[in-house]
Amino acid sequence: MFPNAFEYQSPTSLDEAVALLVEHGYEAKILAGGQSLLPMMKLRVAAPTVLVDLGRVPGLDARTENDRELSLGAMTRHASLEWDEDLWARYPLLRETAAWIADPLVRNRGTMAGSLAHADPAADWGAALLALHGSVTVDGPNGSRRVGADDFFVDVFTTRLEPDEVLTAVHIPRPEHDVFATHLKLERKVGDFAVVAVSLQVEIDGDGRIRRPGIGLAGVGPTSLHATAAASLLEGQPLSLELIREAAAKASAATDPASDRRGSADFKRDMVRLFVERGLRSIESRFDEGRRRSA
Amino acid sequence: MALETTELRPLGKSIKRKEDARLVRGQGRFLDDIKLPRMLYLALVRSPYAHARIVGIDTARARALPGVHLVLTGEDLAKLNLAWMPTLAGDKQMVLATDKVLFQYQEVAAVIADTRALAEDGAALVEVTYDPLPVVVDPRRALEPDAPVLRDDREQRDNHIFHWEVGERAATDEALRASAVVVKESIRMPRVHPAPVEPCGCIADYDGAMGKLTWYVTSQAPHAHRTVLAMVAGLPEHKIHVISPDVGGGFGNKVPVFPGYVAAIVGSISLGRPVKWVETRTENLTSTNFARDYFMDVELGADDKGRVTALKVTTVADHGAFDAAADPTKYPAGLFSIVTGSYDFPTAFAEVDAAYTNKAPGGIAYRCSFRVTEASFLIERAMNSLALKLGVDPADLRFQNFIGSDRFPYDSPLGWTYDSGNYAATLNRALDMIDYRALRQEQAERRARGEFMGIGISTFTEIVGAGPSQSFDILGIKMFDSCEIRVHPTGKVIARLGTRHQGQGHETTFAQIIAEELGLSTEDVLVEEGDTDTAPYGLGTYASRSTPTAGGAAALAARRVRDKGRKIAAHLLEVSDDEVEWDGQRFYAAGAPEHAVSMAEVSLAAYTNLPAGMEPGLEATFYYDPPNLTFPNGAYVAVVDIDKGTGEAKVRRFVAVDDCGTVINPMVVEGQIHGGLTEGFAIAFMQEIAFDEDGNCLAPNFTEYLVPTAVEAPKWETDRTVTPSPHHPIGAKGVGESPNVGSPAAFANAVMDALSPLGVTNLDIPLFPWKIWEVLRQHGVTE
Incomplete structure (x- = not known):
């Protein structure tokens, strides 16, 4: 070593x-x-x-929030996203995801932006950023540019970053409705990279319809994946068991996992189905619970 | 557990561990804490191939790197007749490869430099040209007639190492034919690694002026290492000083001699400077030994009432590229013949064929008294399958077939004489603790709802404490152990033993034995181990042998001290020797208990006021040759719930009731049990040193070789029964290994119990979630 x-x-x-x-x-x-x-x-x-x-480098741990989005400087540590209660209500997926990363020692040092730039396809943040419809700011010799999460990941350990560029900030859209999120992960032991992880966020409007759904996947392809076909099924619909099952099947079909000692491709595909289903069902029951309480 | 504060009569009390005063403060002194003046560092060049001919080794660029002092190759060692070294198993092993490499990460060259980082840089500059050869990773393939012959240094032109068998083959076959029921399973215990937190390493410090080698080494057996070194390197034994400082876990990993040790010693002798070699985690996992790797086919017969009739086990053992197994010399398959376990088999037969493969050499006894874990796993798994086949409760099947408590000493069909045990009482205690009958009721209800819950039982019998000199030796040296006690004028004691603890608590538990025998407090007794210049000769600490051997020596040496003390007490009390009584703390005149002297007073008199003609001083040494091994046993019960979505088996409860005879320190025993259970849990669910078809090691670091944390480990519920060993001086048996030996089968049996409604009786460990998911999937019962 x-x-x-x-x-x-x-x-x-x-x-x-x-x-x-x-x-x-x-x-x-x-x-x-x-x-x-x-x-x-x-x-x-x-x-x-x-x-x-x-x-x-001054300013890289800055955090700003406006009507449209939350911006997190590149030196934002995992632990601050795990423990900052101020963010939990509006950005619950940050906390849900951060708590799954490695162990407390790593979370105290490691950064969300570093994880995104490293682009391990099994990393939790990649899946979360996709589910959040987030984007990143990249600074280089020719100035600054914004790259959406859907464009950012290119291949295993490869992103749109050029060798002379720095990922300086991560941006997350501010939800416009009630927001529900969960991060589900199969890991072999605590702190492990995901065998499979599914990051889910949906907003639900006053009519009980889903808005801006996001389904990010880890460990099931050469990059973090966004199950866009599954997400678009959900858009504008109320959650139902039938819809959830359909979306879970679609998400599973969008994957391209490798068979290895963590499991076969079939196994991993089925974990995506399972986690999307479990995640959306837990969101559905939390939403129903909230309705009952306010009624 | 509450700590007891009274330390007089300390035996059986949960006294705080004396060594923890330094260890928990970070003040232990481990090998890598030692830095000597002018010390250099060694790094090894290792093979990227599992099997390849070495076409050439070019060391010029490495030698030219500033800060590099020496580059050693196998050719250099061959000139010293050290290119190969003998193994404990009677084979030989390459120190640095010359003609070809036989496993990935094999040692090819050594680079010695000013810093460890420079040594690594130098190693990266050694250019080795390889010509890859066909690779054999499966030992069953290795034994096929057309398999490539791996060891062309041997006259024998195949990959077969040895055949070993025990028992009555014909009678067993006949009994199986006559049995109403026979279960057959192929049980695999995969290759695992002990992975101690501290890896292996040494500092060789050769003093050319005095011709003396001081060798600091992470060793479980410093005296044996000194003797092996004297034999291999030709150094005079009295001029080799082996110091095994605090050792950060051994588990069998630190019994053998490794190529890095030899390279460091040659380097120090060549350069006249101390040379340190400490392996990395990857080097530890890939080269310095492994454990298990047994492929076992079992046939277990029973009559129509469920009484066992016969056991037959046929095994292929993977020993890797060199047979570097650390077994007693007369036992190439270790004590695998304990395979009949806790059950009264009328007849049995077991055989093992060992094979060379292109994998790291071994295998060592990982927290195991030489292949006892393999044997226990086999019989406990097979008994589970028998219960499933008979449709009877696995606890009831065990009660029916236990060796009765009235049958001890019990002669097993494979040649052992079990010393003592009360297996039914031990299992009953475990079943009571877990409320077994209620769990079976709950299981029936859950099954009706389509849920998968399992209860696994393992009622193992171990064999530890090697061993009696008539049959146990390593390279001819008998496996006794020793203790020397010196009582100083103020009644304070220094005791030295031939063992070497690595976390087991000897500084406390052996002090308890000696203090108990001498009427002192543990605070009065300092225990030292690990320095061959001061401690008496012994074979070391592994195979749960320390308490059965050195612990016996400690009690008997203390009794020798007490015997002399009695004569001194008679002098002080002015009575004859036979009028002196001992009440556990004091000598007193018979019939006059108020007329008494303490051991401290006797100690002072040994130096100041002796009876006429008596030799001064108060010391004793005892070399204890145990009359038999000891046979600890236990009853473990695991409860698992299977997640039908992911296939994860979640351990809900685990009860461990152990019987290790007399308990010296319940807290230390409980600690041993917790540690070993956690290892057994990992072996059952998480760990395997696996290889791909090209012989690449797939678990070369802790990212892939998974070590459980407190998060994964279940809550352990422990208790004990106490059936003392009749032949051990204080009735104690070994215990360190029981939890690792006994628990893997309990976990696996629980999973098979859960899946048994699907007709599943056997899945290979480790029971990764995907393996269980595949079974659920095949049967269409996933969530």
Whole structure:
């Protein structure tokens, strides 16, 4: 567990960080929380010659919220999303997801943006960002651009980020109706990457109809997947067992899992079906419960 | 559990562990804490191939790296006649490969440098050219006539290592033919790894001026290691000083000698500087041993009333590339012949054929008294299948077939004499604790609702404490163990033993034995182990042997001290020797208990006021050769609920009732049980060192080799029955391994019990959720 020799850079501005990336290109890696990168370096799976630490770049831990969206700076740690009660009511999926990530030690250090940029197809945040219809801000030598979650993930460990770009913020649309979310995960032990995970968020309007549904999937393809066909089935409909089953089947059909020691492709596909079904049914019962209470 | 505060007469009390004062403060001194002046670091170059011819090794770039002091290859070692080393099993093993490699991660070259990171950089610069060869990963394939011969260093032109058998083959076959019912199962106990938190490592420090080697090493058997080193390296034994500092878990992993040790010693002798080698987690999981890997076919017969008639077990054992199993020399399949378990079999037969494969060498006795875990798993799984076939309750079947408590000492059909036990009482206690009959009622109701709930029982008998000298030795050295006690003038004691604890609590439990015998407090007794210059010779700590052997030696050495103390007491009390009585704390004159002296007073007199003609001092040494092994037993009951959606088996309850004879410290025993149960849980549900068809190890780190945390581990409910060993000086048996030996079958039996309505009797462990899901899916009963 001994990394290759590397140079450590600790820029104090975003421009400086980008300049370092421009200078070193593929030889450089950005260090945020280090919870994936450092173990990979210790195993010499990753061997960057330059580490660019974002820890001293001011402003990257900022959080802003307006009528349209919540913006989380790149250095936002998993733990702050798990424990900040202020976010729970409007953005429940953040907490639901954060609590599933690794263990408390990792959550104290690791960042949501780092996880997204790392793009492990079994990661929880990728699935969650898709379910949230989120987007990211990317800064590089040519300025700043916004990339939607649906466009961001390209392949295993590969995103739209260029080697000289930094993912600087994550954006999540502000719900317009009552919001329900859940994150379901099959893991072999606590802290494990998902065998299969399903991230679900729906809004339900005053007529009991689903708005802006999102179904993100982890561990069942080369990237985090968005079960868009299943989600569009739900749009504008009231939840019913029949609809839930149909959506679950559609979500399952949208996957492309690999057979491995965590389970066969069939098994993983069925876990997607199961979790979408279980997740939506739990949302349905919470919604019904809320109605009964207010009635 | 409440801690008892009275420490006089400490035997049987939950006294806080003395060693924890330093261990829980982070003040232990482990191998990697030791840094010597001018110390260098060693890293190993390992093979990426499971089987390949070595075309060439180019070390030039590594040698040229600033900070690299030495690069060793097999060719260098061959000049010293050290390219190969003998294994404990009588085979030989490559230290650094010369002609070819036989498993992935095999040691090929060693690089010694100023820092560990530089040594790793140097290792990355060693260029090895390989020519890949056909790979054999399945031992059953290895034994086929057309399989590639892996070990071309042997005259024998196949992959067969040994055939071992015990019992009556013909009589067993005949009894099976005559049986009303015969169950057959193929039971696999997969390859696992003990994975101690502290991996293996050493520091070799050769002093050229004095010709003395000081060798710090993570060792469960420092004396045996010294002797092996003297034999292999040709160093004089009195000039080898082995120090095994605090050891962070062993579980059998730290019994053998590994190539990294030899390379570090050669490096230190060559360079005249201390050389440290500490393996990484990946190196630990992939190269320094494994456990289990038995493929067992069983036939178990019973009459129409359910009484067992015969047991036949045919086994193929995967020993990897070199037979580096750590078994007593006369027992190539360890104590697998305990396979008849707790049941009264009229006849039995067992055989094992061992094979070479392109996998890491082994296998060691992982928290197991030499293949006892494999045997217990086999018989407990087979009894479960018999109960299913007969349609009887598995608890009732066991009660019906137990060796009765009136049958001890009991001669088993495969040659052991069980010392003691009360199996029915132990199982009854477990069933009472878990309210077994109510659970069966609940299960019937759940089954009617289409739910899958299972109750698994394991009533195992272990065989530990190797062992009696007439049959137990390692490389000829008898498996006794020893204790030396020195009582100082103020009544304070230093005791040294030939064992080496790795977390078992010897500094407390052996102090309790000695303090009990001498009428002292545990605070008065300092226990030291692990330094071959100071401790008496012994074979070490593994196979649950420390209390049965060294624990016996401790009691008997203390009694020798007390015997001399009695004579001194007679002198002080001014009575004759035979008028002195001992009340457990004091000597007193017969008939006058107020006329008494304490051991502290006797100790002072041993140095100041002796009877005429008596040799001064108060010391004793005892080398204890146990007359028999000890046979701990237990009754474990697991309750699982199957998630019909995911296939996960959730352990709802687990009750463990153990009988290890006299209990020295209930808290220490409970700790041992908790640890071993957690390991057994992992073996049943999470762990396997698996390989792909090219021999690539699929579990080379803790991301893939899963170690349970408190989150996964069920809540353990423990209790005990006490049936003392009749031959052990204090009636104690070993206990460290029982939970690992006994629990995997309880978990697996619970899952099979849950799935039995589907006609399922056997699934291979580890019982990953997908395996159970596939069964549910086949039967169309998934959620």
